[in-house]
Amino acid sequence: MQPTTRALMVQGTTSDAGKSVLAAGLCRVLARKGIHVAPFKSQNMALNSAVTRDGGEIGRAQAVQAQACGIEPTVHMNPVLLKPNTDIGAQVIVQGKALADMDAVGYHGYKKVVMGPIMESFGLLQQEFETVIIEGAGSPAEINLRENDVANMGFAENADVPVIIVADIDRGGVFAHLYGTLALLSQSEQDRVIGFVINRFRGDIKLLESGLDWLEQKTGKPVLGVLPYLHGLMLEAEDAIDVQQSAPAEHQLQVAVPVLTRVSNHTDFDPLRMHPQVNLRFVGKGQQIPPSDLIIIPGTKSVRSDLAFLKSQGWDTQIARHLRLGGKVMGICGGYQMLGESISDPNGIEGESGISAGLGYLQTSTVLAPEKQLKQVSGTLTMPGQQPVAVRGYEIHAGVTEGVKEDAPVRLADGPDGQFGLDGQVFGTYLHGIFEQQSACDAILNWAGLTATQTPDFDQLREQGIDRVADMLEAHMDLARLWPQWADRFQR
Template sequence: MQSSSKALMVQGTTSDAGKSVLVAGLCRVLANKGIKVAPFKSQNMALNSAVTIDGGEIGRAQAAQAYACGIEATTDMNPVLLKPNSDTGAQVIVQGKVLTDMDAKGYHSYKPTVMPYVMESFSRLQSHYQSIMVEGAGSPAEINLREHDIANMGFAEKADIPVIIVADIDRGGVFAHLYGTLALLSQSEQDRVVGFVINRFRGDIALLESGLDWLEEKTGKPVIGVLPYLHGLMLEAEDAIDVSQLNSDEVQLKVVVPVLRRISNHTDFDPLRMHPNVDLVFVGKNQPLPAADLIIIPGSKSVRSDLAYLREQGWDKQIERHLRFGGKVMGICGGYQMLGEGIADPLGIEGEAGQSKGLGLLPLHTEIKDVKQLKQAKGTLTLPGQHGVEVFGYEIHAGETTGVSQDAPLTLNGLKDGAIGCDDQVFGTYLHGIFEAPQACAAILSWAGLQQAKGYDFAQMREESISRVADAIEQHLDLKTLWPDLDI
């Protein structure tokens, strides 16, 4: 089966094989050639989400892919989003809006019910765009998940679209991954596969050629290309925290982020991870918080549960000590709620109903309600002793916080947000993505103690990363095999 430019699906042998990045790059390649293209992922499981222009919630990877296409993200690009809130359950979001909470077994049985919504969103995109780049989820060879599948071959068969399979050679075992994945598919699914892509290759391609020949002979499928390992890419992750440190020798400020069990939107910290003057450290279970200039409590899908976890780790006492020594503390979204006097969840929206005492660092109270706030936001940030600077981002939270004063540090969409407390040592806000605005990033780093702080142009880094991926695709992939009808 050969593909036209109308639709193509990228599936992977494993999670993190490179599906999201490959789709983003292919989207940019098509967009550069004047093709009106959009991304699509039928089902996504991630605690990193974005707010769309139509006021819904989708995975951040699809928002980044929409950017690669040069278009605004909409909820049709990711019609089913699963946000885990326990080891066995998740919040189910359909076409951008919260539907319900389900355990894994219940959702598996429920998949046929959401499939019409998936196809409705896909059809809507098809009616507006010349081409749809579709991303799979995990691996199509998960035998236990094949029944009622809506994320991989189940969707490809229903939509009748061709598939390429990508594998990460940097993990090892790439030939077994590709050969075994194909072998576990049904005959009709195998027929749908137009070829393979090998990702993240380092070294001399000549040493790989005998393996490529073997794979093509054994499977009857072409290797469409081998993509090199591209260092320093900055594209939003779906879930896994990238702990690679890319700082220069000019590090002047240390920032520590405790990793909560249900940490959400950790992509908030990507601009700090890339900043040449910032040493960003993620601290996990059973690890003490090291000495730092700034501690940031991140967002959480289950705020009261993660607040209890923070205390179990002894991080609350370490934060108090950090403040006594003059350090700064910041909270974003769920972390902002934790900084207050208390959090109430009378309806049990995020878990067991009840109340929790906050860290008591800001004079605020939060109640978790059954209507989630989803909005893009922009405005002004004014920190102590500074002039106001432009800020932008998005809000995703079920909590409603009271006690916000008229001298709050943020004005977003005309409303006050956030708080400053503890002799200007503590700052909290609901705004995700706050570090992506260069001036706001510089203002916060200056508040935290960075001398002559400069903003880091995260948007430019994202643009450069997407362009690098697109250039590598054009150089190393046989695009004629994918799109014989295009002038490539």
């Protein structure tokens, strides 16, 4: 099968093999060559999501890939998003809007139905763009998930697109992963695979060459590239929490984030991870919150159950002690709701109906409602004793919070947001992405005790990360073999 200008699908032997990064890099390479390209992922399972300009919700990986293409993200780039709310169930979001909560068995049967909007979205992108870079999900060789598959080969067969398979050599077993994955596919699916990519290689390529020759001989498929390990790469993780940090400065602000069971949009903390003056520590189950200047309670898909989890870990008493010692506490989205007096779920939106007592540091109360708030926002942020600064972000929440006053710390075009408590020691806001703008990040870190801030430009760091991947692909992949019609643009 010869690839066409219409689409190319990136599948992986495992989760975290490098599909999202490879897809983003290919998007940037093509965009730099003047090719009108868009990303696509038929089905994404992640608690990290982004809001499109028209108020839809998609996976953050596709928003980053859209940035790599130099275009605005739309709901059609990720028509199905699954947001887990239990170990066996998830909220199903179709073309940007929440449809229903389903358990795994129920959704497995529903996939026959959801293929319709998936193909509709893919068709719309094909009409608008010269080519589409498609990202698979997990592995195409999951035998128990093959029936009604919409995320990997089931979609590839339906859409009739060529596939490349990427594997992570850094974890070991790369030849078994690639050979075994191909062997578990049907003949028509094997025919659809046009080559392999080996990711995160360290060492001398000469030591790998005999293995590459063996793989090509056994499978009849070319190795299209061996990609080196990129140390310190700044690119948002699709779902797993990234703990790598930038080189530290001499004096640092100590920031702790308790990791909730359904923590969402932990990419909020990427700007802090990359800040040389911040030592960001994620606190897991069974761990004590370390001595800190600032504790940030993150967002969550299941706010009442995660509030109960927070209390079960003893983190509520540790937060209280931290405040008595003069520390600062911030809550984002679900964390903001927890800082109030109560959270009520009369309709059972996130589980069993009922009401939970909050931590009581803010004079607010939240009622969970069926209609989710999805919007990009901008305005001003005023921290205690400081002048207003520009702020931007996005909101994703099912709660309606009462008690917010006109003089709230965040002033947006559609009204006030957030609140201070305990004479300015506690701060809550609905804004995800609040640290991505230098002015807002500086203001919050100053409030928390950091002076002479040296906040890096996060947008620039993200752009540099995408460019690093694209540069690597141009140097180490046979791109002309993927797109022979544009071979003259890929001269090395």
